[in-house]
Amino acid sequence: MQLDKKLIGHEFKAFDATAEAGKVRLFCKAIGEEDPIYSDEAAAKAAGYKAVPVPPTFLQALTNDDPEKGGLLKALNVDIGLILHGEQHYDYYAPVYVGDTITCQQKVTDMYDKKGGALWFVVSETSMKNKAGKPVAKATSITVVRNPDAAKK
Amino acid sequence: MVAAPKFDQVKVGDEITPIVLPPISRHQLALYCGGSGDHNPIHVDLDFAKKFGFKDVFAHGMLSMGFLGRLVTSYAPRDRIRKLGTRFTAITWVGDVITLSGKVTAKREEGGEKLIDLEVRCTNQNGQDTLQGHATVAAN
Numbered sequence: 001m002q003l004d005k006k007l008i009g010h011e012f013k014a015f016d017a018t019a020e021a022g023k024v025r026l027f028c029k030a031i032g033e034e035d036p037i038y039s040d041e042a043a044a045k046a047a048g049y050k051a052v053p054v055p056p057t058f059l060q061a062l063t064n065d066d067p068e069k070g071g072l073l074k075a076l077n078v079d080i081g082l083i084l085h086g087e088q089h090y091d092y093y094a095p096v097y098v099g100d101t102i103t104c105q106q107k108v109t110d111m112y113d114k115k116g117g118a119l120w121f122v123v124s125e126t127s128m129k130n131k132a133g134k135p136v137a138k139a140t141s142i143t144v145v146r147n148p149d150a151a152k153k
Numbered sequence: 154m155v156a157a158p159k160f161d162q163v164k165v166g167d168e169i170t171p172i173v174l175p176p177i178s179r180h181q182l183a184l185y186c187g188g189s190g191d192h193n194p195i196h197v198d199l200d201f202a203k204k205f206g207f208k209d210v211f212a213h214g215m216l217s218m219g220f221l222g223r224l225v226t227s228y229a230p231r232d233r234i235r236k237l238g239t240r241f242t243a244i245t246w247v248g249d250v251i252t253l254s255g256k257v258t259a260k261r262e263e264g265g266e267k268l269i270d271l272e273v274r275c276t277n278q279n280g281q282d283t284l285q286g287h288a289t290v291a292a293n
Contacts, residue, residue, distance in 0.1 A: 023188065023190075026184060026187055026188035027185075027188035027189060027219070028188075029184055029188065030181060030184035030185035030187075030188040030189070030216065030219070031185070031188075031216060031219035031220060031222070031223060032174065032175075032220070032223065033219070033222075033223055035226070037154075037231065046154075047154050047230070048230075048232075049231075049232065053231050053232065055219065055222055055223075055226070055231070056222035056225065056226065056231065056234050056237050057215060057218050057219045057221075057222045057237070060189050060190075060191070060215050060218075061188065061189050061190045064189060064190030064191055065190055069192075079205075080193050080194070080195070081193075081194075081195055081201060081202075081204065081205035082205065083193075084214075084241070085213075085214035085215065085241050086240070086241060087238070087239065087240045087241065088214070088215065088218055088238065088239060088241075089236070089237075089238030089239075090236065090237050090238065091235070091236055092234055092235055092236065092237075095231075095232055140238075
């Protein structure tokens with residue numbers, strides 16, 4: 001299979017994701033985060049936050065909350081077992097609090113291959129805005145895909 | 154509760170106190186599957202992982218990036234983080250013991266803020282970096 005670079009510039013359908021309190025607690029349990037600001041409103045306010053903030057990388061739980069999940073894999077026509085995460089970068093512009101609904105829009109910004117086409121690299125950017133339309137973050141991701149043909153060998 | 158770093162007192166080369174984590178467990182990977190919404194079975198289903206050529210399930214890269222988030226928020230408050238990014242440089246396996254470490258690489262002013270750039274990393278029990286990342290925080 002050849003990497004289909006026509007996807008560069010492709011924009012996926014925007015969707016809304018809400019930062020749910022229970023999801024944030026489970027996320028914190030998984031990463032071993034015990035700071036009460038992420039679960040207790042009084043603790044968050046005592047620390048100077050107007051509400052319960054979400055951990056820095058909880059943004060991934062929001063971008064994963066896509067009702068058409070797996071759109072990139074479908075567009076590439078590859079199985080999820082063939083992908084690895086190459087890089088992830090967040091630029092934070094404004095806080096995200098529990099209860100906030102964030103509009104996420106992912107766009108493919110670059111694609112290239114390495115090792116004679118055995119590995120594909122797909123760069124995407126997801127803009128994240130709150131209900132007021134204010135950007136809260138930009139998520140930049142590099143997904144590495146093992147070429148299905150090369151992976152068979 | 155951590156206070157915002159004082160720009161004038163921070164020096165390039167200052168280290169963040171390292172954090173040594175408990176060994177990665179399968180249970181933790183199941184929790185992260187639910188908590189993050191990353192349902193890729195390769196992290197929780199051994200049969201699936203083997204089918205795709207892996208000896209075992211392995212940790213989500215983003216679980217380790219969550220650890221880097223913990224490290225950075227042990228240095229500066231959550232609302233002072235301006236950037237957090239990483240390369241995933243090696244697979245983290247079940248049982249791996251990860252150490253989080255970081256240090257100040259630069260101090261600068263931009264957009265009216267006093268910024269501190271950090272290099273952060275996850276390193277396994279064999280001394281191999283699994284994540285090589287960077288962060289920027291706003292100081293006082």
